[in-house]
Amino acid sequence: MKDIIVLGGGPSGMMAAIAAKNENNNVTLIEQNEKLGKKLYITGKGRCNITNYRDISEFFTQMNRNGKFLYSSFYTFTNMDILDLLSKNGLEYKVERGERVFPKTDKSSDVIKTFKKILVDKEISLIFNQKIKYIEKRKSKFYLYSKDERYSCDYLVVATGGLSYQSTGSTGDGYKFAKNFGLNITQTYPGLVGVNLKGDLYKKLTGVNLKNVEITLLKDNKKFKTDFGEALFTHYGISGPIILSLSSLIYPNSKYSISIDLKPGLNISQLDDRINRDFNKYLNKDIENGLKDLLIKSLIEPILFNAEIPKDKKINQITKEERARLVKAIKQFEFDIAGLRDFNEAIVTRGGIDVVEIDSSTMESKKVQGLYFTGEVLDLDGFTGGYNLQIAYSTGFLAGNSIKEKSNDNK
Ligand SMILES: Cc1cc2nc3c(=O)[nH]c(=O)nc-3n(C[C@H](O)[C@H](O)[C@H](O)COP(=O)(O)OP(=O)(O)OC[C@H]3O[C@@H](n4cnc5c(N)ncnc54)[C@H](O)[C@@H]3O)c2cc1C
Missing domain, CATH: 3.50.50.60 (FAD/NAD(P)-binding domain)
Incomplete structure (x- = not known):
């Protein structure tokens, strides 16, 4: 035996x-x-x-x-x-x-x-x-x-x-x-783990759940992998299903960032048309209020900040250039990655x-x-x-x- x-x-x-x-x-x-x-x-x-x-x-x-x-x-x-x-x-x-x-x-x-x-x-x-x-x-x-x-x-x-x-x-x-x-x-x-983000912007987004978004991982500023689905901003950065999968591709010694497309179902001109329609509807309002049909409330301020548009600017005063920046900010909501969370969370x-x-x-x-x-x-x-x-x-x-x-x- x-x-x-x-x-x-x-x-x-x-x-x-x-x-x-x-x-x-x-x-x-x-x-x-x-x-x-x-x-x-x-x-x-x-x-x-x-x-x-x-x-x-x-x-x-x-x-x-x-x-x-x-x-x-x-x-x-x-x-x-x-x-x-x-x-x-x-x-x-x-x-x-x-x-x-x-x-x-x-x-x-x-x-x-x-x-x-x-x-x-x-x-x-x-x-x-x-x-x-x-x-x-x-x-x-x-x-x-x-x-x-x-x-x-x-x-x-x-x-x-x-x-x-x-x-x-x-x-x-x-x-x-x-x-x-x-x-x-x-x-x-660590693999399948949340990621720490640089900067302060994510702190304003803690708890925000993103659904039906497309996230691209960039390695040394080049597109590396794109995934579609859900993600969640946390007190340290970002986690959730797409991020967990992308995290397994991250190693030290390279620079990584993520670019979030908040409206992957619309291409740039479709998104621009959509914003135009909303702007016509809310022509005399502050831009902050003119985006509420398109974006969840907690995203509006950070997106306007990235697009360098004051949130209280009247929609009827928004320039073509500002609208283009807004479209870009929605299609490319970007964050630099500081590193991975540790083994205890992996x-x-x-x-x-x-x-x-x-x-x-x-x-x-x-x-x-x-x-x-x-x-x-x-x-x-x-x-x-x-x-x-x-x-x-x-x-x-x-x-x-x-x-x-x-x-x-x-x-
Ligand atoms: C939060 C979380 C959620 C997960 N969810 C899923 C999921 O839903 N689906 C999925 O596919 N995977 C999931 N995973 C991954 C999956 O659990 C692991 O990949 C899997 O458990 C690995 O199995 P294993 O038997 O190799 O090791 P383990 O499950 O880690 O088992 C190893 C065992 O060895 C024992 N041991 C270690 N050293 C010694 C020693 N010196 N003497 C005696 N005993 C020892 C340990 O006590 C332990 O019980 C999840 C992991 C985590 C952390």
């Missing part, structure tokens, strides 16, 4: 343990917290965006780093496979906007309960409150040390997660273990264990036989929409399944 240890009780570790277990092996899952899936619990604002319902072939377009590495993982254990597994074990799900899949109950705790049920049914040993501090390999066995215990195994899966939301247990220990085994770790950065970690060190068809380390890495500890991340959890399950499954096949051969 071979002994398998999975380190980390997040989605990737749970999946690895489930996939590894059969009657010919012992599988133990070790977790430092008092329970499983502390990060899983807070996913999707407590609702858990389990995965995405698109065809798995489309997942590669939603990967930020090292998408190609995931080919075997995604095709061996797809989005439909995780949904099958969870629904066979009692979890009902629903598909929402953007093909995002959630539990029907809107409770992430139901996803965790379902994973736990499968682990218990499969007789996988669960050990809680044990933080592993050191791992070594002697002969062909791995030894894991906590403060007061030692565990040993023939195969080890490290699924300890990244660096974001450290209070959930993702404290970057996996990088330390990998480094001790001689593996390379790429530079880590949804994922960019960077991690270099995938060059890992066999993508098994998740085994190329340097250390019997040692596997899965989930966010690896240099893999995707955009929002359920893709990061799918990375966790698919890589976890591939590792567990590879170990199961190997341990069957070497009973």
